[in-house]
Amino acid sequence: MADDGDRHRQSRLFTDDDGEFDADRAREESLPVEDGEVIDTDDLADHQRYVEGRGIYDERNRVNDLTGKEWKYATKSVIAEGYPPAVQHDLRSEHGGQKPPRLCAELIGRFSKAGDTVLDPFAGVGGTLLGASFCEHEGTGLREAIGFERTKRWIEIYETVLERENEERRERGEPPLAEGDVRHGDCAELIDGVPDDSVDLLLTDVPYWHMDELEQTRNERRTRESKLGSFDGQRDGETAVDADSGPSDGDSTSESSNGDDSSEPTDVDDGSESAEESGEWVTKADWLADMAGKFARFTDAVSPDGHVVVFIGDMYREQSYEFLSADLARTIESTAPLTLAANLIWYDPTKDLHVYGYPFSFVPSMVHQNVLVFRLEDEGESGG
Numbered sequence: 001m002a003d004d005g006d007r008h009r010q011s012r013l014f015t016d017d018d019g020e021f022d023a024d025r026a027r028e029e030s031l032p033v034e035d036g037e038v039i040d041t042d043d044l045a046d047h048q049r050y051v052e053g054r055g056i057y058d059e060r061n062r063v064n065d066l067t068g069k070e071w072k073y074a075t076k077s078v079i080a081e082g083y084p085p086a087v088q089h090d091l092r093s094e095h096g097g098q099k100p101p102r103l104c105a106e107l108i109g110r111f112s113k114a115g116d117t118v119l120d121p122f123a124g125v126g127g128t129l130l131g132a133s134f135c136e137h138e139g140t141g142l143r144e145a146i147g148f149e150r151t152k153r154w155i156e157i158y159e160t161v162l163e164r165e166n167e168e169r170r171e172r173g174e175p176p177l178a179e180g181d182v183r184h185g186d187c188a189e190l191i192d193g194v195p196d197d198s199v200d201l202l203l204t205d206v207p208y209w210h211m212d213e214l215e216q217t218r219n220e221r222r223t224r225e226s227k228l229g230s231f232d233g234q235r236d237g238e239t240a241v242d243a244d245s246g247p248s249d250g251d252s253t254s255e256s257s258n259g260d261d262s263s264e265p266t267d268v269d270d271g272s273e274s275a276e277e278s279g280e281w282v283t284k285a286d287w288l289a290d291m292a293g294k295f296a297r298f299t300d301a302v303s304p305d306g307h308v309v310v311f312i313g314d315m316y317r318e319q320s321y322e323f324l325s326a327d328l329a330r331t332i333e334s335t336a337p338l339t340l341a342a343n344l345i346w347y348d349p350t351k352d353l354h355v356y357g358y359p360f361s362f363v364p365s366m367v368h369q370n371v372l373v374f375r376l377e378d379e380g381e382s383g384g
């Protein structure tokens with residue numbers, strides 16, 4: 001085993017003209033380098049191995065395939081990354097709530113290992129599934145991906161996206177992306193077909209509770225009823241209610257990828273989807289209860305070392321901030337055997353800004369989404 005003196009001597013072999021350690025030169029000479037220091041591989045413990053160009057990997061890692069150096073970066077609580085339109089973005093953007101596949105691949109790399117199974121019970125046009133396929137060629141290895149989606153159109157789009165991507169990849173001489181296993185139907189029923197403890201990562205983007213759309217529909221109905229009432233010659237004691245016309249929830253229902261200004265559209269979504277997809281919830285409490293019940297059931301399918309990772313944007317509505325991410329996290333924690341481990345922020349620096357509230361009231365321009373990270377409730381062992 002080399003002592004410290006040896007290590008220093010070894011480092012001094014790779015100095016530049018100023019006598020400083022030259023990491024590039026050391027790398028060129030194929031010596032393992034970590035944080036600018038040459039690693040003496042004889043010093044590594046039995047459970048450690050050096051992965052060329054990536055750093056030291058600890059065989060005890062049950063969370064992912066990342067080396068210590070990569071892990072350090074991956075624990076950053078903010079992902080500040082814009083994802084330019086890619087992966088047949090035009091086609092996928094018909095959905096309006098699509099997630100960038102490369103962002104999904106990044107999260108899959110943080111919370112699963114090669115060969116693991118990833119489930120997305122609200123798959124949409126397949127951000128998670130495509131991300132899992134990318135991991136084969138751009139990560140540490142393929143993940144098996146299963147998706148549930150109740151709208152046939154979104155499944156068709158995912159299949160067309162994959163077909164077109166693979167055509168383009170073939171032309172470029174690149175290996176094809178693996179196809180995910182997409183199942184059509186209601187996730188509450190389809191989850192019964194997934195064996196307990198068989199999923200390593202559940203990565204999803206929940207359908208939203210569209211307060212404003214629902215309220216608007218209700219208001220329009222009341223307006224219609226009220227007008228009908230006066231038509232019938234009845235005294236309508238209730239005044240017709242005008243549909244609210246103000247900016248509703250900040251940016252959370254506008255779609256910057258529609259490119260309504262001059263900046264380059266990015267592969268951003270805000271979780272918006274049609275009222276049809278947004279489900280049947282009338283109140284926020286209904287939505288929360290439904291989501292929590294579903295996550296409690298989904299969790300049976302997740303292995304004890306697994307993670308549940310959920311995209312959720314907050315909203316601004318009627319002069320106040322709707323902390324949907326916090327509400328959802330607490331409700332899921334209180335219903336499902338899950339513990340909130342982190343709230344990551346996906347900040348998209350390229351997202352278009354709109355002027356809300358000026359000059360009278362501060363209304364946030366939402367350029368971030370929350371990514372809630374849960375792990376299964378601890379059964380006796382400490383997460384460190």
Ligand SMILES: C[S@@+](CC[C@H](N)C(=O)[O-])C[C@H]1O[C@@H](n2cnc3c(N)ncnc32)[C@H](O)[C@@H]1O
Binds near residue numbers: 100187
């Ligand atoms: C926010 S979107 C997910 C978008 C996805 N991340 C992507 O990249 O396309 C939520 C999806 O869940 C679907 N959905 C809602 N309720 C469902 C249910 N009970 N079962 C299956 N899918 C459902 C909606 O049709 C919608 O496509």
